[in-house]
Amino acid sequence: MGIIGFAWLLIFLGLYIIFYLIVPINIFPGRTDYASIFLNSLLKVASSATLAFLWIIIMIKLRDLYMKRKLSS
Amino acid sequence: MAIPYDLIVLASIVFAVTFSLTYLFTLALVKTLPKRGLVAEDYHKLSRPKVAWPGGPAIFSSILIVELFLYFIYGDLRILSIALVTMIAGVIGLIDDKWKLKNGIIKPVLLILASLPILLLDIYGEIYVPFPIFPIFGSVRLYYVYPILVLAAVPIVSNATNMMDVLNGALSGFMIIATIPLVFSLILRADYNIMMATLPLIGSSLAFFIFHRYPSKIFPGDSGSLALGAMFCAIAIVGRVEVVAIISILPAILNSFFILSSVKRLVEHRSIKTRPTILLSNGQLAASKEISAPITLVRMILAEGPLSERDVVSNILKLSAFSAFLAVMTTLLTPWGI
Numbered sequence: 176m177g178i179i180g181f182a183w184l185l186i187f188l189g190l191y192i193i194f195y196l197i198v199p200i201n202i203f204p205g206r207t208d209y210a211s212i213f214l215n216s217l218l219k220v221a222s223s224a225t226l227a228f229l230w231i232i233i234m235i236k237l238r239d240l241y242m243k244r245k246l247s248s
Numbered sequence: 249m250a251i252p253y254d255l256i257v258l259a260s261i262v263f264a265v266t267f268s269l270t271y272l273f274t275l276a277l278v279k280t281l282p283k284r285g286l287v288a289e290d291y292h293k294l295s296r297p298k299v300a301w302p303g304g305p306a307i308f309s310s311i312l313i314v315e316l317f318l319y320f321i322y323g324d325l326r327i328l329s330i331a332l333v334t335m336i337a338g339v340i341g342l343i344d345d346k347w348k349l350k351n352g353i354i355k356p357v358l359l360i361l362a363s364l365p366i367l368l369l370d371i372y373g374e375i376y377v378p379f380p381i382f383p384i385f386g387s388v389r390l391y392y393v394y395p396i397l398v399l400a401a402v403p404i405v406s407n408a409t410n411m412m413d414v415l416n417g418a419l420s421g422f423m424i425i426a427t428i429p430l431v432f433s434l435i436l437r438a439d440y441n442i443m444m445a446t447l448p449l450i451g452s453s454l455a456f457f458i459f460h461r462y463p464s465k466i467f468p469g470d471s472g473s474l475a476l477g478a479m480f481c482a483i484a485i486v487g488r489v490e491v492v493a494i495i496s497i498l499p500a501i502l503n504s505f506f507i508l509s510s511v512k513r514l515v516e517h518r519s520i521k522t523r524p525t526i527l528l529s530n531g532q533l534a535a536s537k538e539i540s541a542p543i544t545l546v547r548m549i550l551a552e553g554p555l556s557e558r559d560v561v562s563n564i565l566k567l568s569a570f571s572a573f574l575a576v577m578t579t580l581l582t583p584w585g586i
Binding site for chain 2: 176178179180182183186187190191194198231234235238241242245246
């Protein structure tokens with residue numbers, strides 16, 4: 176239950192970071208050409224994907240820690 | 249928020265009809281399948297009894313009948329897409345049950361076909377909305393990415409539910425609990441058509457659970473597990489309750505994610521050589537201490553100490569109930585009107 180609850184909290188934390196920090200990013204303010212919009216969106220997708228990857232790493236570490244502790248005791 | 253009286257009556261009928269159909273079909277399969285030699289060994293019991301298998305056709309055929317009935321009442325293409333997704337996933341599961349697809353990649357690729365009705369029936373933009381609604385923050389435009397996510401979601405969710413089908417009653421019990429938050433959020437969204445289309449999933453799982461619970465008289469097989477998972481996913485997409493569905497099905501997603509990350513490849517569960525659990529001489533199950541054994545939800549539960557099969561299933565259902573509670577909390581934190 177702890178792992179599921181923690182995963183749920185991490186999802187909310189991730190959503191907060193995505194909506195308040197990543198979504199407002201604009202590295203080309205004032206520019207409306209296609210390349211700028213595309214690059215800006217690409218940066219947002221890459222940042223969100225990094226967060227998702229981080230979520231996966233945290234869950235794997237947590238699982239390994241849990242199994243190591245339980246199986247050794 | 250008052251639900252109209254006629255809707256409650258129709259909901260009761262839909263639930264009762266799906267329950268009765270699945271019950272009768274499963275009863276028939278329990279009697280006929282062993283006569284045709286269609287049985288599977290129950291590895292988690294000392295006597296290794298032969299159990300009727302696959303029970304999937306009883307599940308997806310009864311769901312299909314009721315969903316088509318609902319489609320003719322409402323004329324809502326979303327309901328038709330749910331029915332088609334369920335049927336295609338069920339048929340793919342039947343193919344897997346019959347010919348045992350050994351390559352771990354074939355089934356997920358085939359399951360992409362099951363997601364096609366959602367995309368292909370969307371010619372008038374009535375099936376899905378590429379603006380998923382997130383808790384607290386509201387909806388987000390994912391116009392180009394969303395169809396790709398739909399293609400990936402059905403194989404991921406149906407494989408995740410398939411991997412939950414490990415012990416007597418685990419899958420059917422899990423599906424009953426995981427679907428309740430979807431009904432709750434669809435009522436809050438006042439999307440009564442899809443709420444009605446969700447009831448057969450609970451009704452069918454509940455009727456099947458009667459035969460599937462410990463000691464099982466029938467196993468759902470891949471035809472049952474994939475159909476249930478694909479239907480759950482289709483409801484989440486067309487009902488716009490994606491995030492609630494992800495939270496509700498978190499034990500299954502974490503289970504499949506833990507398995508795949510520990511075996512480090514896409515693999516068919518039958519082909520995993522080292523078993524994650526051991527059957528003890530007293531009939532209890534224990535976690536394998538082999539390093540190469542996949543880390544499954546059951547192995548994590550058993551890491552605390554040996555348990556009977558019934559207790560492990562009870563723990564899985566408690567985890568499902570906790571996830572369902574978190575999903576209900578997520579529903580309450582979601583601004584559905586935005």
